[in-house]
Amino acid sequence: MYETVLSPRVSETDGVGHINNTTLPVWFEAARNPLFALFTPDHDFAKWKMVIVKTTLEFISQIYFGQDVEIKVWIKKIGNSSLELYEELHQNGNLCARNIAVYVNYDLQAQKSEKIPEEIRDELKKHLYSADEGTT
Incomplete structure (x- = not known):
């Protein structure tokens, strides 16, 4: 699993006092x-x-300014040229959001997907999702 800690900014807080829903995709990225x-x-x-081809974001609990958030990213599935990520966002030990994102290994110049190289595949396997780690 990959872990990142972010500090919410005032500008990400909306009029009702919590982090705006448009902020979370940026944080997950x-x-x-x-x-x-x-x-x-x-x-x-x-x-x-x-290249991202799909994302599914689920909001579970409100997130607030002034308290760091922790984002955890796992590899849920590795395909031939794609990978599926499972991500969680926590604040104060509480699960606040989860996301599934699908990416394709893509050659921009050829405009087509390409196989994920074995050395990258081996590294990705070190971060595979395990049910005993995540909340889902």
Whole structure:
């Protein structure tokens, strides 16, 4: 599992006093930086590999400014050219949101998916989701 701690900003707080729902997709994406580095180590967008094709976000509890959030990212499934992530967002030890994201290893110049290399696949396997780790 990959873990990232973020501090909510005032600008992410909405008029009813909690973190706005539009913020969470950005936070989940920020927690994926270690995965992006596996596929494009130099972060060169001309060689970018990971393209998101689906995301399903479930809001469970409100999130507030002034208290850090912890985002956990697991690999739920590894396909030939795609991978499915299972992600959780916690604040004060409480599960506040969960997300499923599907990415494809994609060659932007050829405009087609490509097989996930074995060395990346081996690293991804180290972060496979286990039911005893996550909340789901």
